[in-house]
Amino acid sequence: MSPTRRLVLTLAAVWVGAVAVGSIVFALITFPPQPASNVSQSIQDTIRLITFAAWPIFSLVVIAIIGTLLVRRRAPDAAPLPPSELRGNPRLAGTWIGVVSAIVLVLGIIGTITLNNEQSAQVVGATGGSANIANLEVQVIAQQWQFTYRYPSYGGFESAHLVLPVNANVTFHVTSLDVTHSFWYPAMGVKADAVPEHDNVVSAQPLQIGPYRIVCGELCGLWHGAMSDDAAQVMSASDFVNWAQQQQTADAPIMKYLPPYSDTYVPNPGAYGS
Amino acid sequence: MTAMAVTARPGRPLSHVLLQWGMVLGIVGAVAGFILGAFIGGHLVPADANSNNSNAALIIGYIGSAVGFLAGMGFLNYPVARLLGLRRPTEADEAFLYGEDGGVGRYFRLNVDHKVIGVQYIVVIVAFLFIGGLGAMFIRAELLQPQPSYASAESYLTLVGLHSVIMIFMASAAIIGPFGNYFVPIMIGARGMAFPRLEALTFWLLPPAALILLSTVFLGGFPTGWTGYAPLADESVRGMDSYLVAFALVGLSICLSGLNMIATIISRRAPGLRMTQLPIFVWGVYITSFLGMLAAPILVAVLGMEALDRIGKATFFVPAGGGTPYLWENLFWFFGHPEVYIFILPAFGLILEMLPVFARKPLWGYRVGIGGMIGVGILSWFVWQHHLFVSGIAPSLRPFYMFSTEAISIPTSIVYLVAIGTLWRCRARFTVPMLFIMAFLFNFLIGGFSGVFLSDVPTDFQLHASYFVQAHFHYTIMGAEVFALIGGITYYLPRITGHALNEARGKRQFWVMFISFNGTFLSLLAVGILGMPRRVVSYDPGLQGLNVSASLFAFVLGASMLFFLVSLIWDTLVKPLRSRLLNPWESLGNEWKLPQPIPVHNFSAPPTGWGLPYDYDRDERRPAVLGGGIAVPEGATE
Numbered sequence: 001m002s003p004t005r006r007l008v009l010t011l012a013a014v015w016v017g018a019v020a021v022g023s024i025v026f027a028l029i030t031f032p033p034q035p036a037s038n039v040s041q042s043i044q045d046t047i048r049l050i051t052f053a054a055w056p057i058f059s060l061v062v063i064a065i066i067g068t069l070l071v072r073r074r075a076p077d078a079a080p081l082p083p084s085e086l087r088g089n090p091r092l093a094g095t096w097i098g099v100v101s102a103i104v105l106v107l108g109i110i111g112t113i114t115l116n117n118e119q120s121a122q123v124v125g126a127t128g129g130s131a132n133i134a135n136l137e138v139q140v141i142a143q144q145w146q147f148t149y150r151y152p153s154y155g156g157f158e159s160a161h162l163v164l165p166v167n168a169n170v171t172f173h174v175t176s177l178d179v180t181h182s183f184w185y186p187a188m189g190v191k192a193d194a195v196p197e198h199d200n201v202v203s204a205q206p207l208q209i210g211p212y213r214i215v216c217g218e219l220c221g222l223w224h225g226a227m228s229d230d231a232a233q234v235m236s237a238s239d240f241v242n243w244a245q246q247q248q249t250a251d252a253p254i255m256k257y258l259p260p261y262s263d264t265y266v267p268n269p270g271a272y273g274s
Numbered sequence: 275m276t277a278m279a280v281t282a283r284p285g286r287p288l289s290h291v292l293l294q295w296g297m298v299l300g301i302v303g304a305v306a307g308f309i310l311g312a313f314i315g316g317h318l319v320p321a322d323a324n325s326n327n328s329n330a331a332l333i334i335g336y337i338g339s340a341v342g343f344l345a346g347m348g349f350l351n352y353p354v355a356r357l358l359g360l361r362r363p364t365e366a367d368e369a370f371l372y373g374e375d376g377g378v379g380r381y382f383r384l385n386v387d388h389k390v391i392g393v394q395y396i397v398v399i400v401a402f403l404f405i406g407g408l409g410a411m412f413i414r415a416e417l418l419q420p421q422p423s424y425a426s427a428e429s430y431l432t433l434v435g436l437h438s439v440i441m442i443f444m445a446s447a448a449i450i451g452p453f454g455n456y457f458v459p460i461m462i463g464a465r466g467m468a469f470p471r472l473e474a475l476t477f478w479l480l481p482p483a484a485l486i487l488l489s490t491v492f493l494g495g496f497p498t499g500w501t502g503y504a505p506l507a508d509e510s511v512r513g514m515d516s517y518l519v520a521f522a523l524v525g526l527s528i529c530l531s532g533l534n535m536i537a538t539i540i541s542r543r544a545p546g547l548r549m550t551q552l553p554i555f556v557w558g559v560y561i562t563s564f565l566g567m568l569a570a571p572i573l574v575a576v577l578g579m580e581a582l583d584r585i586g587k588a589t590f591f592v593p594a595g596g597g598t599p600y601l602w603e604n605l606f607w608f609f610g611h612p613e614v615y616i617f618i619l620p621a622f623g624l625i626l627e628m629l630p631v632f633a634r635k636p637l638w639g640y641r642v643g644i645g646g647m648i649g650v651g652i653l654s655w656f657v658w659q660h661h662l663f664v665s666g667i668a669p670s671l672r673p674f675y676m677f678s679t680e681a682i683s684i685p686t687s688i689v690y691l692v693a694i695g696t697l698w699r700c701r702a703r704f705t706v707p708m709l710f711i712m713a714f715l716f717n718f719l720i721g722g723f724s725g726v727f728l729s730d731v732p733t734d735f736q737l738h739a740s741y742f743v744q745a746h747f748h749y750t751i752m753g754a755e756v757f758a759l760i761g762g763i764t765y766y767l768p769r770i771t772g773h774a775l776n777e778a779r780g781k782r783q784f785w786v787m788f789i790s791f792n793g794t795f796l797s798l799l800a801v802g803i804l805g806m807p808r809r810v811v812s813y814d815p816g817l818q819g820l821n822v823s824a825s826l827f828a829f830v831l832g833a834s835m836l837f838f839l840v841s842l843i844w845d846t847l848v849k850p851l852r853s854r855l856l857n858p859w860e861s862l863g864n865e866w867k868l869p870q871p872i873p874v875h876n877f878s879a880p881p882t883g884w885g886l887p888y889d890y891d892r893d894e895r896r897p898a899v900l901g902g903g904i905a906v907p908e909g910a911t912e
Contacts (some may be wrong), residue, residue, distance in 0.1 A: 007699065030693060032803050033736055047803075052732060054723050061719055064694045065712070069702050081635075086891055087700055089637035093691060095477055096283040100687045104680045111680075111730040112673045120731065121809045174666070179506040180599050182664065182739060186805035193665040196505065200666030202632070213814065217664075217807050221497050222427050225810030229634050233873035 004085065011067040026051055033186055036212070038205040040189030042114055053107060057100075071236035088258040118203075133165055133237050140174045141265070142194035145223035147214065155246045156261040157251040162214060162232040164206050165240035174200040174271070175264045182217030185232070192215055199263035207232040290370050292348060296383040302853040303576050304482065307342020309337035319585055330585040332493075332512055336519040340482045348384045348852015352471060362860045374874050384456040384478070385400075386470035389875055391477050391780050392456025393770065396763065398480055400450055401877035402444035403756065403837060405484075409437030409834045414825040420815040428812040432495025432513070439487055439500045439517060441478065443524050445751050446613070447531070448759045449620035450566075451477070453766060456537060456561045460865045460872070461553050463544025463881040468537035472530055480548050487520035498808055501610070504591030504602040508583050510598055515584065518577045525573040525609075528616065530566030535559055544881050551885050553863065554637060561563045561651040569612035607658040615654040617751055619647055621758035624687050625714050628765055629696050630707035636888040638695030641689075664735045672731050686722060690715070706780035706857070710761025712733030715786045717753025721746060724799060742802025745795045753791055760787075760838060767842075768858050774869050779841055787834040793827030814825045827835035863887045 031048045035041040083184075085093075139150040139186055140162075149162045164170055174183045176194035184191045188204045212234065216227035235243065292299065315334030344350070345780065353361065363371070372387045374378030380390055381397075410432050416425045427435065455473060459466055467473045490496055494511035502521075507514055529596045539560045541550070550559075580602070582588035589595025591602045639642070656678040663672060693715055701706060723748040727733050737743060768774045803819045806813050813821070857866045864887050868876065 002431060004699070022732050026724065033805065038738070039732075043732055046730060046732050047727065047736075050733065054726060057724055058719060061694070062716070065697055065715060068660055068694070068697050079893060080698060086636055086638070087491050087640065088695065092644070092695075093639055093642045093688070097684060097688065100684050103681060104677075107726070107730065108673075108677045108680050111732060114732045115672060159302065162716055180503055180507065182637055184739070184805075189736055190418065190736055191664045196653075197598075198666055212487075213653075215805075215807050215810075219431075219497070219499050219501075219506070219809045220501065221510075222431065224497075225430075225807075225812045 006189055010065055014064050014067060015056075016061055018063060019056045022055045022059065023052065026055065026169065033189060034208075036206060036208045036210070037189055037206060040187060042118065043189040045113070045250040046114055050107065057103070088186050104113060132164075133241065134164065134168055135171070136168045137171045137173065138162070138164070139261070140172050140183045140192075141177060141208065142183060142216070142220075143177040144179065144221050145216070145227040147183065147216075147227075147229050147263060150261065151244060151247075152261045155248050155251075155255065156258065157244075157255065158258065159248050161229055163238045163243055164211050164232075164234045165239060166234050168237070169203060169205050171201060171203040173182070174202070175262065177265060179220050180218050181220045181227070182260065183214070184217035184218070185212065185214045187212045197264045208234060209234050220236070243268060276628075276663035277682075279704075281635075287366070289348075289367065293351075293370065293383055294379065296347040299348075300343040301346070302751065303342030303344075303346030303855045304339040307338035307340070307345075308335045308343075309338075310337025314338075317809050326514060332515045333519060333581050336515065337559070340479070340486070343884070344478060349475060349478070360591075364709070372874050375746055383844075383883055384474055386474050388455050388467050388470070388473060388774050389770075391473055392452050394454055394477050395447060395451035396770075398426050398477070399444055399448050399759070400839065400842075402440050402480075402484065403448075403489075403759075404835070405559065406437050406441040406444060407832055407835055408825055409440070410828065413437060413461055413745070414828040415842055416601075416811065417813070417821050418825050420813050420818050420821075421470050422811050426809065427811050428495065428497075431497040431499075431809070432491060434809050435496050435499055435517070436487070436490070439521065440484065442483065442500050442613075443520075443749070444525060445617040445755055446528055446566075447480070448617070448755055449624055449762065450531065450535070450559055450562060453555070453624060453762055454620060457865050458556055458559055459538065459542065460868065461556050461863070462539060462542060463547055463864070463877065464538065464542035464728075465875045465877055466542075468532045468542055469532055472534050476527045476531040476534065478522045483520040483523035483527070486516050486523070488514035488516075490514075501606060501608075502577075502580065502602075503717075504580060504583065504599055505540070505593075506603075507569075507580055508592055515581070518581050519582075522574045522577045522824075525570040525577070529574070530565040531572070532563035535563035536567065537565075544884055546882060547739075547884050550641070553627055553887055554566055554640060554643060555623040556629035558620045558626075558647060559648050562619040562623075565612040565616050565619070565654060568618070569609045573609040573613075575601065575655055576609070579605075591661050600665065603662055603665060604628035604658070607661045610661065611658040612654045613690065614630055614747070614750070615650055616766070617755050619650060620648075621714070621755045622647060624762050625760050626689070626692060626696075628707055628761065629693060629711055630704060630888045630890055631859050631863070632698050632703050632711065632764075632878060633700035634703065634890045635696055635700040635864070636891055637690045637692065637886075640886065640888070645694035646685040646692070646715060648683030649688070650682060653678060653685065657682065660729060660734070663731050664738050676731050678728055680726065683722060683726065683847065689806050690719070705763045706775070706777060706784060707859070709763040709781065709784045709788075710757050710764065713784070714757045714761065716756050717757060717791070721749030721753060724749060724814075729819070737802065739808055741798045741806045744837050745798035745802055748795050753795065757787075762843070765859065767846070768856075769866060769870075771846050771850075774858055775841060775845045783834055783837050783841065787831060787838070790793040790827045790830035790834060792826050794831055797821070797827065798895075862889060 017254055024046065027214055031051070033218045035044050061204050112165060139152060141148045141150060146160070149159045149160070150156055151159070172183065172190065172192065173200060174192040174194045176196045178196060180196070182191060182192040188206060190202055190204050192200045192202045194200065210233070212232045214229040214232045216224055220227065293445045296636065312335030315331035318334070319330040340664060355361065371385065373385045381394060382386070384485060385391065387764040392641055412425070416423060416430055432703065490513035495513040496517045497510055498514070498517070499517070502517060520585040556795050579590045583590050583592065587595065589597045591599055595597070604773060626637060626643060657675060658669060659675040660669065660679045726740065728737055728743060728746060764775050764780060797820045801817050801824070806817050857868050864884055
C-alpha cells in the first residue's frame with residue numbers, strides 16, 4: 001500500500017469514528033430553544049439539522065489538518081511528492097466545490113421550505129381576525145423602554161404584560177412609537193423589529209402553558225438592557241378569556257383616551273422636521 | 275531629539291523645518307481648524323426653536339480640526355504649490371520627504387516611504403487594539419453581575435460603542451495597513467506605491483479619527499454601538515457627532531488606500547511579473563482593495579446623511595418627516611457586509627502566504643485559491659440583507675439572501691482546501707507563526723460554521739442580535755484576523771527591524787491566548803443560543819454562570835495580549851537581540867532577498883526574473899538568500 005493511500009485510509013477511519021460519536025451525542029442532547037411554540041419547535045429542528053450537516057465537514061477539516069500534521073511526517077530522504085499533491089489537483093478541487101455546493105443547496109432548500117411553512121401559517125393567522133380564540137391578533141407597541149400589548153379583538157384594551165392562550169394561532173403586529181426596537185420572545189422563537197410607522201407581522205402558535213420572558217433585541221438607547229417583559233404568560237383558553245374580559249372591563253373607563261386601533265401610531269407628529 | 279538636531283543644522287530649507295515639526299503644527303492646525311469650523315458651523319445654521327445648531331458647530335469644527343491637522347502636517351504643501359504654479363519640489367525635498375536622512379524622527383512626521391508608513395501603521399493598529407481591548411475588559415467586568423454594578427447604563431453603552439468602533443478602525447487596516455503598505459511594493463518589485471503622498475494620507479487620517487472618536491466621552495457618548503442605527507442616532511446627544519465624523523475619516527482612508535493599492539499592483543509590477551505570478555498575499559490585498567474602494571464611499575455618504583439629519587432635521591431616516599429607518603439599515607449594511615471581508619480577505623492572503631514557508635511545501639492550488647478569494651469578494655456584495663432578516667422589509671427576498679449568504683461558504687471552503695492541500699504530507703515546522711496559522715484555521719472554522727446557523731432564516735429568527743452573533747464575529751475578527759496580525763508581526767518582525775521575538779516566550783503566549791480566546795467565546799456562543807441579547811448591561815440572572823466564565827477567560831486573554839505587547843517592546847526596543855540570520859524562517863519570498871535594512875527606494879533597478887516564491891519542494895535545499903544583484907547596497911544614493 002502506498003503511503004498516501006495508507007494516510008487517506010487512517011484519516012478516513014478517524015473521521016468516520018468522529019462522525020459516529022458526534023451523531024450519537026447530538027441525538028442525545030436537547031437543543032435550544034425550548035419548544036414552547038410551533039415556531040421554536042421548527043427552529044430547534046433546524047438547529048439540530050444544521051448541526052448534523054455541519055459536524056461531518058467540521059470534523060473532516062479539523063482531522064485533515066491535524067491528522068496530516070501529526071499522523072505521518074515524511075522522512076528527509078523520502079521520494080518527491082507527485083505534482084497532484086504538490087502543486088494542485090483540479091479534479092479534487094472540482095469535487096470539493098461540487099460537494100460543498102450540493103450541501104449548501106440542500107440546506108438552502110430546507111431553509112426556504114421551513115420559511116414558507118412559517119409564512120403561510122402567518123397568512124392563516126392574519127386573515128383569521130375577530131374575537132375567534134383560535135386566531136388571535138395582538139399588537140406589540142414598542143417604545144423607549146417598554147412593550148405594550150393591544151388586543152384589537154377584545155375592544156383594543158392595552159396590557160403591560162403579554163398574555164396568550166395556548167394552542168391559538170397568534171399573529172403579532174409589531175410597531176414602534178420612537179426608535180427601532182425588536183420584539184424578541186425567545187421561547188416562542190419570535191423576533192421582529194419594531195420600526196416606527198411600520199407594521200411588522202409574524203405569527204406563532206404557543207404550545208406550552210407557563211411564565212415566559214420577553215426582551216428587546218435591538219439596541220434602542222439608554223435602558224435597552226432593562227427593556228423586558230418578565231411576566232409574560234401562556235394560559236389555557238378559558239383562563240385567557242376570563243383575563244381578557246376582566247381587563248376589558250377594567251380598562252373601559254379609559255378607552256376613550258386611547259387612540260383608535262391602527263397599524264401604526266404617530267403619537268407626536270411635531271417631534272421631527274416640517 | 276532628531277527634530278532638534280535637524281533644525282539646528284544651518285542651511286536647512288524652511289519647508290523641511292516645518293515638516294520636521296509637523297506633528298506639533300498639526301495639533302496647532304487642528305485647534306485652529308476646530309475653532310474656525312465651529313464658528314462657521316454656528317453661523318451657517320441659523321438658530322431656531324426647532325434645530326440644535328450646536329451639532330452643526332461641532333461637526334464642522336471636527337472636520338476643520340482634521341483638515342487643520344493634515345495641513346499642519348504638510349499635506350497641502352505639494353498640491354497648493356502645484357496649483358499656484360510655485361516651484362517644483364527639488365531632489366533634496368523629495369529625499370527629505372522619503373526620510374533618506376534616516377533617524378527616528380521620520381516616523382513622527384509626514385513621510386512617503388512605504389516602509390516607514392508600514393511601521394507607523396503597526397504602532398497605531400496595536401495601539402487601537404489595546405484601547406479597544408481595555409474597553410472589552412471593562413465590559414466583561416461589568417457583566418460579571420446580571421445587574422448594573424460599577425457602570426451606569428449610559429457609561430456602559432459608551433463603553434460598548436467605543437470598544438466596537440475603535441476595533442472596527444483597527445480591523446479595517448490591521449493586515450492591509452502594516453503588511454500591505456510595507457510588503458506589497460517589495461513583493462511586486464516596485465520602488466514604492468503609485469501615489470506615495472496618498473499612502474501617507476491614508477495613515478494620517480487615522481490618528482485624528484481616533485482622537486475625535488474618543489472625544490465623545492466629553493460629550494455624553496453615543497448609544498448606538500458601531501451600527502449607528504437611525505432614528506436612535508437622530509435623537510442622541512452630541513457624542514453621536516464624534517462617531518459620524520471619525521467613522522467618515524476612516525471610510526475615506528479605506529477608500530483611498532484601496533485606490534492606491536489597485537493602481538500600484540496594476541502599474542508598478544516588475545517587468546515580466548504577471549498577475550498570475552504575484553504572491554497570494556498581494557492577491558488578497560488586491561481583491562480587498564476593490565471592496566474598500568467601492569464600499570467605503572457608501573459609508574461616508576450615509577454618515578453625511580445622518581449628519582444632515584442631526585444638523586438640519588433633514589429626516590432621511592425619520593418616518594415622521596417622510597424618511598425611513600430602513601434607508602440607514604440598507605445603506606449601512608451595503609457597506610457593512612463588504613467591510614467584514616475587507617477585514618478577513620487580507621488575512622486569508624497573509625495566512626496562505628506564510629503557510630508554505632512553515633509547511634516547507636509549495637502553495638497547493640494557487641490559482642483555485644485566488645478564484646476562491648475573488649468569489650468571496652464578488653458574493654460579498656449580494657448578502658447585506660441577511661442583517662435585516664427580522665427587520666420586516668422584503669420578506670420575499672429572504673430566500674435569495676439566505677442562498678447568497680450560504681453560497682459564500684463555497685469560495686471560503688476553497689481557502690481551506692488550499693490550506694489542507696499545502697499541509698498534506700508536509701514537513702511542518704511548528705514555530706510561533708505556524709501556531710498562529712493553525713489557530714487562524716481553527717477559529718475561522720468555528721466562525722464560519724456559526725455563520726451557517728445565522729444565514730438560515732428560521733434559525734436567524736432566534737439567533738439574530740443575540741450573543742451568538744457577537745461570538746460569531748469575534749471568532750472571525752478576533753480569532754482569525756487578530757491571530758493573523760500577531761502571527762504576521764512575529765513572522766515579519768525580523769524583516770522589518772532585524773530583531774526576532776523570543777520563540778519560547780511566544781509559544782507560551784500563544785497557548786494562553788488560544789485557550790482563553792476559545793474559553794471566552796464558546797461561553798458567549800452558549801449564552802447567545804440560550805437567548806441573551808447583545809449590548810445589554812443587565813441580563814437574565816440564570817445566565818450568570820456562563821457570563822462569569824466568559825469574563826474570567828477574557829481577563830486571561832487580555833493578560834496574554836498585554837504579555838505580547840510587553841514582549842514586543844522588550845525584544846525590539848529595550849533589549850533587542852539581533853536576529854541570528856537575515857532570513858530566520860528560510861523563506862523564499864522575494865521580500866526576504868533585500869539587504870537589512872531595506873534601502874529607501876528598495877531597488878536600484880527593476881528586478882527581473884521574479885516568479886512564484888513557493889519553490890519549497892527541492893527537498894529542503896537552503897534558499898538562495900540575497901540572490902541575483904537585484905538589491906542596492908545599504909546607503910547607496912540613487
